[in-house]
Amino acid sequence: MDWLLSAGDDPVHKFLLMIIAIALFVAVMALILVVVDRRRNPSKWFVAGGFVGPALVLLAAGLFYPAGGTIVNSFQNRNGSEFIGLDNYARAFSEPAFLLVLGNTALWVLVAPALATFIGLVYAVVVDHSRFEKFAKALVFLPMAISMVGASIIWRFVYEFKPESVEQTGLLNQIIVWLGGSPVQFLLERPLNTFLLMVVLIWIQTGFAMTLLSASIRAIPTDIVEAARLDGLSGLGMFWRITIPSIRPALVVVLTTIAMTTLKVFDIVRTMTAGRYGTSVVANEFYEQSFRQNNAGLGAALAVLLFVIVIPVIIYNVRQMRLAEEVR
Amino acid sequence: MSTTQPAVAPKAVPPPSNLQQRARTAKKKLTSPWASMIAVVIALVWTVPTFGLLITSFRPEIDIRRSGWWTVFADAFAGEGVFSFRNYEIALFDSSTSLIDFFVNSFVITLPAVFIPITVALLAAYAFAWIDFKGRDILFVAVFALQIVPIQITLIPLLRAYVGTGINGTFWPIWLSHSMFALPLAIFLLHNFMRDIPSSLVEAARVDGAGHVKIFFRVILPLLTPAIAAFAIFQFLWVWNDLLVALVMGGPQTFPLTVRIAELAGSRGGDWHVLSAGAFISIIVPLIVFLSLQRYFVRGLLAGSVKG
Known part of the structure; x- marks a missing residue:
């Protein structure tokens, strides 16, 4: 049994475990399907259960049950031994350290999605139909494949600081020195550092915005564009009066999707500053409280907070899906 | 470089x-x-920024400390630039970093964590699209709504459950967690593709006496290959690049590259010869997958977000 659980440090053992895990899974699924298939005149429930059951069991065990547990935890003290009412929430909304965290998160969610969408849109419009379109788009698209950890390393190197007396190795400080300034410890400067961390996320997400917006710009019916042109619209007028209104649904999707990613941003803050120097956000503080400070109650309250913030978006999404469903 | 043309x-x-x-x-x-x-x-x-770090990863440690990467152009012109794979050797095999072990972990984590949710989601998506059972619509809306629920809200109780069963610190909780977290998006995305299959095809198979299992394997699955590829890339990038789940659910024997590199950034933040090479070791696999399958990725992106 132990052999099946832990592979220790042996790579061969790890690969064997991986194969066993997949084989075990295939065997279970095959068994379910064979049972469903063998039964003569099965009821609809039986078939539906066989197909959708595994997913529902996993969702119940992996999302519903633990989410309920976290909500209960958020009203308990640090080790869950007694209920303390709303104290965790009160603390999160009153202590200066946590207010800073909340403020930073709000700043992230307001600034990063807007900038990523704006840059993605501008770039999509500017390179559209140019000779280098494919290549130019690939350049901005590529960071989407890079992990937030990898991207953070890339940007930390750009922000690298060396004292004025020696040669700079970070590009940004070198540019400042070339322009006659003196080098800055970028990651220590508040509130500049939060914005510099945002750059990493914007850098990753702009490709996403560009792809979606570019596709929806192409989908604008040509007769609308023609009619507008006959009315004498061109350039920026066309952009504001025709392009933007036509792609509004896509803009909303892009903004909310990036905002949801931004809200949960953890990797970048963890890798760049570990939340020090006044850069922490809710998702990082959740990790810090839950797994470093061993304050499960407060950590749970922060997780619930994240959840409460996304509820309006969930409701909006469901409503949009219902509308799309009716159109079909 | 392959195409970036979005599949419109x-x-x-x-x-x-x-x-x-x-x-x-x-x-x-x-x-x-x-x-x-x-x-x-x-x-x-x-x-x-990427280019600068890439160049840096090939420079000798002493040079990295002494001058910026942009100086290599002048040096190369003067015939002085030195490039080598030394940093990669150190990052991968030196006992202080030994990223090769973490590379293995990344791989071992990723394969089941991509395969399992896709299979489960395919079956569920089939049921939502082609089996008419009571409560189907409300269930589907629930699954759809779960897509953007922050996984943070599940982590502590989930970890407690893993500790209770004694599987914490092994690969099993990581595989399980990734599989569970991936399902809402996977089901929604595959369902979108699956519903676009003409119902006449399914009806015809049913008239021929095929049951749902047969229809799923013979009719639906072959037509869904592009959709499966699209979601597989999503999930691959998500799992390979994930930090939070691996950090919380795993242990020292299961940590993937991302965890190790984030850790190095904290403990050896000034050792750019290791960090630069390490970053690229973690980036290279997703980059190859991404570039070679970009067409499917873009299709999935458009199907997943624009429709919803």
Whole structure:
């Protein structure tokens, strides 16, 4: 049994475990399907259960049950031994350290999605139909494949600081020195550092915005564009009066999707500053409280907070899906 | 470099005469110096940071400490630049970093964590699309709504459950967690593709006496290969690049590259020869997958977000 659980440090053992895990899974699924298939005149429930059951069991065990547990935890003290009412929430909304965290998160969610969408849109419009379109788009698209950890390393190197007396190795400080300034410890400067961390996320997400917006710009019916042109619209007028209104649904999707990613941003803050120097956000503080400070109650309250913030978006999404469903 | 052309629906392509006109206006747009300048600046900001770190990863440690990577061009001109794979050797095999072990972990984590949720989601998506059972719509809306629920809200109780069963610190909780977290998006995305299959095909198979299992394997699955590829890339990138789940659910014997590199950034933040090489070791696999399967990725992106 132990052999099946832990592979220790042996790579061969790890690969064997991986194969066993997949084989075990295939065997279970095959068994379910064979049972469903063998039964003569099965009821609809039986078939539906066989197909959708595994997913529902996993969702119940992996999302519903633990989410309920976290909500209960958020009203308990640090080790869950007694209920303390709303104290965790009160603390999160009153202590200066946590207010800073909340403020930073709000700043992230307001600034990063807007900038990523704006840059993605501008770039999509500017390179559209140019000779280098494919290549130019690939350049901005590529960071989407890079992990937030990898991207953070890339940007930390750009922000690298060396004292004025020696040669700079970070590009940004070198540019400042070339322009006659003196080098800055970028990651220590508040509130500049939060914005510099945002750059990493914007850098990753702009490709996403560009792809979606570019596709929806192409989908604008040509007769609308023609009619507008006959009315004498061109350039920026066309952009504001025709392009933007036509792609509004896509803009909303892009903004909310990036905002949801931004809200949960953890990797970048963890890798760049570990939340020090006044850069922490809710998702990082959740990790810090839950797994470093061993304050499960407060950590749970922060997780619930994240959840409460996304509820309006969930409701909006469901409503949009219902509308799309009716159109079909 | 493969194509970045987004997979747009055919109706989105304008007729030829219009294309010419558009090309003409586009040319006008691009001859505007401002537009070209914006394009060049954005392209530079999006590539130079990566390029700088890539060059750095091939420079000797002493050079990295002494001068910026941009000096290599002047040095190379003077015939002084030295490049080697030494940093990669150290990062991968030196006992202080030994990223090769973490590379193995990344791989071992990723394969089941991509395969399992896709299989489960395919079956569920089939049921939501083609089996008419009571409560189907409300269930589907629930699954759809779960897509953006922050996984943070599940982590502590889940971890407690893993500790209770004694599987914490092994690969099992990581595989399980990734599989569970992936399901809402996977089901939604695959369902979108699955519903686009003409119902006449399914009806015809049913008239021939095929049961749902047979229809699923014989009719639906072969048609869904592009959709499966699209989601597989999503999930691959998500799992390979994930930090939070691996950090919380795993232990020292299961940590993937991301965890180790984030840790190095904290403990050895100034050792850029290790960090630069390490970053690229973690980036290279997703980059290859991404570039070679980009077409599917874009299709999945458009199907997943625009429709919803």
